[in-house]
Amino acid sequence: MVAQLISLRWALFTNGFKRSPWQLVGAIIGALYALGVIVMAGVGLAFLGANSPQLAGSIAVLASAAVVLGWAIIPVFFTGMDGSMDPQRFALFPIPSRTLALGLLLAGFIGVPGLATLLFLMLTSLAYLSAPVALVLSVLGAIVGAFFAQLVARLGISIAGTMATRRGVREVASLLLFIPIAFAGPAIAQVGRNGEAVGSILPAVADWVRYTPFGAFGGLAYSLERGDYLALGLGLIVGVASLILAGWGYTHYLRRAIVTPPRIKSAAAVKGLGWVGRFPATPWGAVAGRATTYWLKDPRYAASLAIVPMLVILYVFVIPSLNSDSADGGFSFALVLGPLIGAVLGFSISADISYDSTAFSSHVLAGVSGAADRLGRVVALMVIGIPLTLLAILVPLGVSGDWNQLPGGLGAGLGALLTSAGLASVASARWTYSVPLPGDSPFKTPPGTGMRMALTQSALFLAILVFCAPTLGFYVASLVTGDPLWSWVTLAVGLVLGIVLAALGVRIGGRWMERRMPELMQAVMVNR
Structure with missing residues (x-):
């Protein structure tokens, strides 16, 4: 045997x-x-x-x-x-x-x-x-x-x-x-x-x-x-x-x-509409409410949120202590934390349809437009992502006391969040791959999808880096020269470029989603 x-x-x-x-x-x-x-x-x-x-x-x-x-x-x-x-x-x-x-x-x-x-x-x-x-x-x-x-x-x-x-x-x-x-x-x-x-x-x-x-x-x-x-x-x-x-x-x-196999105890009964009732009574508001609930209660989303404080501690306190012999104590490395957290959080919705699993059928049967779906998920991301990105921007500046870099940090961090959210809205409407199913460990890797997932995510990260390059270029110039002008230019370019790309991502991703609705539904069923 x-x-x-x-x-x-x-x-x-x-x-x-x-x-x-x-x-x-x-x-x-x-x-x-x-x-x-x-x-x-x-x-x-x-x-x-x-x-x-x-x-x-x-x-x-x-x-x-x-x-x-x-x-x-x-x-x-x-x-x-x-x-x-x-x-x-x-x-x-x-x-x-x-x-x-x-x-x-x-x-x-x-x-x-x-x-x-x-x-x-x-x-x-x-x-x-x-x-x-x-x-x-x-x-x-x-x-x-x-x-x-x-x-x-x-x-x-x-x-x-x-x-x-x-x-x-x-x-x-x-x-x-x-x-x-x-x-x-x-x-x-x-x-x-x-x-x-x-x-x-x-x-x-x-x-x-x-x-x-x-x-x-x-x-x-x-x-x-x-x-x-x-x-x-x-x-x-x-x-x-x-x-x-x-x-x-x-x-x-x-x-x-x-x-006697273990049984997962069901969650307590929920009273009221929760986050759904806190958004406008519109299709995108319903999607935003449901997506916000996912961010706060679904372990697959919450795992990425829990990592943010660890990264703040790592970049602000641990890494500088390892470079205490440098001129600034190695602390300048922590100033890239804002753009990094913003890009990672925006990237996280690139698999939102895959995470929906069979629940995506509610969008298909209700006839939710692609633009409403994309906008609702981006709004939910902003509810969670903006405070965390601000945390990653403000903590390093508060520890260092160099508030002259605040405009540049805001432009680079929020610009990366908006840019990556727009690109992820397009990518998730076009490509899906297997992810941990609802109730599974957030660290689980479904077999047979490692290479496809790696290629898709690598291509998206590369695209995020390319589209964030203008903002990051001005941000680096402000850090190197210390000129406040470059810091304000970073703020303007980052916000304008990020908002434009986020809007285009919602629009283009919505169109792709409407065209590929049957294929997306079939894909999430196969990826179970």
């Missing part, structure tokens, strides 16, 4: 390429990229192991622990990403829970992430080329560690599914887990700036990490190579105990998911 589950996963994996050639291209590119990075890391560890065995072993322990920890955290963002092997799909089959658990775990190695994890953990063994016994133990530990990574990933997804029985709990947890990822870049930059100091403390950190469940299997060879047999025994006990406990927990949650 385990072999049949593995063969089923292989058939699903290969059939996905036959369904979408772009998925095959994306998988090949991703596999080549991952292989190149892994091989380079292995070669680096081998070279370091020949010159500094203790440092190489420390890096190997920490790297393997980071990979296992990543498997425990990251899959929570993409809960349900691969529903083809969901345990609940096997509820009607008389498969023992332990057999099903083992089969699903081994099937997890079929695919780029699983194979890359196994290969990377095995290549960390190159740090022990000078110690053959430690090398063999490291390979064995890598194999068991990769299996443990799959196990904790499945266990984490099962626990997240149980927590999601209450509406919004999963999304809040996902956003909280996203915070360390958002600050990973600055943390890596800080490590790079203090490489020598960090290198000196890596052995001490590895000495503690090898006693944790995440670093236990990677630390066995490290302890053996150093002749620390007591640490070897303790690490082995921790690893085996963690493996047994995680296996028991996963089997328990799997059996529970098959017998």
Whole structure:
């Protein structure tokens, strides 16, 4: 039965390429990229192991622990990403829970992430080329560690599914887990700036990490190579105990998911019209009210709003601290935050029809004009986007005290918001792609659409950059010269150009939408 589950996963994996050639291209590119990075890391560890065995072993322990920890955290963002092997799909089959658990775990190695994890953990063994016994133990530990990574990933997804029985709990947890990822870049930059100091403390950190469940299997060879047999025994006990406990927990949650699948509690009854009643009683007002409700209550929209405060903290406080040796403390980098937030928020409605899913049929059946649909969504975006863009503009200026750049910041930020909203109104009426369905995790990536989504979004971002170029050019001139005249020119050009492009986007996007209404309806049904 385990072999049949593995063969089923292989058939699903290969059939996905036959369904979408772009998925095959994306998988090949991703596999080549991952292989190149892994091989380079292995070669680096081998070279370091020949010159500094203790440092190489420390890096190997920490790297393997980071990979296992990543498997425990990251899959929570993409809960349900691969529903083809969901345990609940096997509820009607008389498969023992332990057999099903083992089969699903081994099937997890079929695919780029699983194979890359196994290969990377095995290549960390190159740090022990000078110690053959430690090398063999490291390979064995890598194999068991990769299996443990799959196990904790499945266990984490099962626990997240149980927590999601209450509406919004999963999304809040996902956003909280996203915070360390958002600050990973600055943390890596800080490590790079203090490489020598960090290198000196890596052995001490590895000495503690090898006693944790995440670093236990990677630390066995490290302890053996150093002749620390007591640490070897303790690490082995921790690893085996963690493996047994995680296996028991996963089997328990799997059996529970098959017998009593979790149910999402329905939302409380809504009194009144909500945001719909706060807009004019017109077609575009109804669309604006519904879209505003989406922005505030749909986790797929709210996730992008929660990221804005993190970016403000990152650009205004974290990045300047990493460039404290520059003339202005690296703070001038934060002045691009306004245009960046404006462009990203405007871009976010490029998939609004796809996010509607089957609810888009209400627009089709009600006969809403394309212009009313486009205008309503843009107005809803402005209700949310203008305050957030102003936040991204005013906070850096308030911290720096350089209010001379206020007109330029307003022109660049609001101009980028309006421009990107107009272009996104056209793009969403012409192109659709699969997005997380209502109720899914906002970080889920539907299979088979990665390359098409990447190409569409890249083309739209390029178009936004091109149309924002005049405003950004004047804004850069105001920052470089410090002349208030360029700042006021940026304000005028940004607002005028942004309003014109937003109006054209609503008009052109509305026409395209009316012409392609049947195709759009068919597309959102296929993308389910």
